[in-house]
Amino acid sequence: MKWTDEAKAYCPNRLAGNPSFVVWMAEKLGAGLLVDCGANVGAVCVATLLSSPGSRCVAFEPQTRAADVLVGLVAANGVDVELHRQAVAKEPGIAMLKYPVDPSISGWASIAEKPNFYEAANMNQPFLSEQVEVTTLDTWWKDAGRPAVRVVKIDCQGAEVDILLGGAALFATVPFLFIEIHGPTLKEHGRTKGDLRQALTDLGYQWEHANKHNLQCWKQAVV
Numbered sequence: 174m175k176w177t178d179e180a181k182a183y184c185p186n187r188l189a190g191n192p193s194f195v196v197w198m199a200e201k202l203g204a205g206l207l208v209d210c211g212a213n214v215g216a217v218c219v220a221t222l223l224s225s226p227g228s229r230c231v232a233f234e235p236q237t238r239a240a241d242v243l244v245g246l247v248a249a250n251g252v253d254v255e256l257h258r259q260a261v262a263k264e265p266g267i268a269m270l271k272y273p274v275d276p277s278i279s280g281w282a283s284i285a286e287k288p289n290f291y292e293a294a295n296m297n298q299p300f301l302s303e304q305v306e307v308t309t310l311d312t313w314w315k316d317a318g319r320p321a322v323r324v325v326k327i328d329c330q331g332a333e334v335d336i337l338l339g340g341a342a343l344f345a346t347v348p349f350l351f352i353e354i355h356g357p358t359l360k361e362h363g364r365t366k367g368d369l370r371q372a373l374t375d376l377g378y379q380w381e382h383a384n385k386h387n388l389q390c391w392k393q394a395v396v
Contacts, residue, residue, distance in 0.1 A: 174216075174219060174220055174250060176249075180215075180242050182276045183214045183276045183280075184216050194351060194387060201349040203227075207325075208322050209230055209231070209232040211327065211329040211330070212234040213239050213280050213282075214242040215243035219246055219250050219252055229252075229255070230252070231255045235258060235260040235270050235282075235306070236279065239276075257313065258305075258306070259307060260305050260307045260332075261308060262309065262336060262339055265306075265312055268284040269303070270282055272302075283330045284307070315342070319346075324350070325352075326352070328353045330361075333353055333354070334364040341376065351383065351387065351388070354370075354388050355386045378390040378393070
């Protein structure tokens with residue numbers, strides 16, 4: 174991957190080679206469509222697309238400065254990404270997004286009303302906030318003409334269950350999903366790990382841990 178100077182500030186450790194979860198997503202994606210919720214500066218989606226010739230991505234990132242860096246990283250690598258500067262949740266609307274000033278931890282961006290764990294984990298950091306538009310995956314999918322989506326990635330600091338509930342029609346058609354599972358940030362949204370696992374089960378997914386805080390999921394009918 175070709176790293177821009179701006180992207181390096183957000184990803185000081187960067188992706189050494191391709192982490193196993195990027196390899197997994199690329200293998201499942203093939204030449205298909207990836208939807209990335211919480212794309213940040215685009216490091217994961219760009220790496221995945223570079224490993225999957227002919228693929229493309231629809232990326233959701235509401236944080237203005239991160240989305241601006243994503244645009245540059247996409248251009249530098251010549252991949253096909255359609256950016257939506259929106260947060261994703263259970264219902265459309267408007268929310269306040271809060272995130273640290275330090276770009277290297279700006280992935281800790283939350284639309285929770287009281288992100289207590291998030292603030293405690295970054296208590297020495299000043300914060301920025303901005304009002305952002307919120308959509309649902311089903312709203313996007315239906316407006317886009319119900320395209321075939323091969324893989325969805327969700328890394329949204331505890332909003333994962335709400336995103337699944339707001340995308341039930343889409344997820345009925347999506348064979349593969351990579352999703353964060355982190356108890357403290359889920360709690361900020363009134364959810365638990367059990368709620369997330371139940372939502373995945375209700376949508377017909379099986380899963381395994383990719384690492385401590387992420388699940389690789391697939392439809393039970395997919396061999």
